[in-house]
Amino acid sequence: MSEPLIFYPEGCRRAIFIRRYKRFTVEAMLDGEIVGVHTNNTGSMIGLLREGQEIFISPALNPERKLKWTLEAVLPFGQMIGVNTAVPNKMLQFAFEAGMLPEATGYTTLKREAKVGNSRLDGLFSDDSGELPMLWVECKNVTLVEDDVACFPDAQTERGRKHLTELMDLAAKGDRVALFFFVQRNDGNCFGPADFIDPEYAELFYKALDAGVECWAYEAVLSEIGIGIGRKLPLAACR
Template identity: 35%
Template sequence: MDIEKNIRVVKFINRPNRFQAYVKLDNETIMVHVPNTGRCKEILVPGCTVILREENGVNRKTKYDLIAGYKGNKLINIDSQIPNKIVEEALLSKKIEKLKIFNIVEREKTYGNSRFDFRLTDDYNNIYYLEVKGVTYEEDGKAKFPDAPTERGRKHLLELVEAKNKGINGGVIFVLQMDNMKSFRPYDDMDPKFGEALRMAKENGVDIFAYECTVGEKFITISKPVDVIL
């Protein structure tokens, strides 16, 4: 997916709360929006280089979104809206091997008490629910999720298990918003209950996918699967 809006490469100053950060742009300190409620502390380090995307909405308080940051030489996209967009792109272009059979791709569909990111349907009207999780945390090439406790994420997994037990297939895809990853695993030290739920989901037949991305300052796309270690 290409990022068609104007991009600026700037220096990060700090992040006083989840949704706001300050950066240095053209020798001026400005406030920008952070489209990610995760901590991202290992990425958003004072003095690091970050990527801004210009947004000119009428009711916006800030002109830019902070969408990515360099962790050393590695560019990591942190825009929480990106994973769903590039998963849809991958589904339509048949890049996810096990899900190639599904020709109808629908966004934001409800099952039980959860709204899943996608409902897929094949030519025989078989339904498959797919939940998407964006991953920005990594240690030495090993990606982990979540980087903050997520009761909502655990709830989605339990709903997928319930659907599977009623004969409806489903899965969760972890989108690693970076490249050159060795593996993916749940971040048990951060949220042990999520890790437990993920393992239970796997044991009950829910598919667990992890795909890394090719990331640039003006593009991001799903590239290849990564080993999942549970």
């Protein structure tokens, strides 16, 4: 079992989910009181937010923040599923620094939030010697599993389609490019695009693979202490 690379702050708690009533806010019951909890996950989190279920929340590090708690994970059927979308970007860096990302072997530097054109991608790997091509990586958080397949996205994603197009453009110029899908649950045996959610994304995903875009789908190792990186998931056979 992988040791955590990302640690939750002290003071995390389990609470009871009540409802999601704004894009970035859920209500929860904690110690007999209703509290507001911030969520940075703009996806649907389909099947994960059920009234009365347990959720895992962390205290806000900024005492001035209006919402004093952050949604880290949900436990819809006892299994811990991470929903914090800031995690994959952090894991890319920590796994690289820990030597646990074999795809980045030989690279010496990782720049996060690297600008390309009019937008930014989550990571840019470079090699001090200049012998290796630039390696651009976009990170995605995965919380949906259907029929043992970890799937992305869980909602229509124009932004995700834009990222695929940008990665294909970079591949055409000779750079290495990859998608890092971080699956924050442990019941998927392979990874595939969610064509039943966003068929346009799925079609573009396979075009991206044919154009040279790499797919790195890794399973998270979750506990109430923190998050580690586990096995790499193969691509689903169907396309």
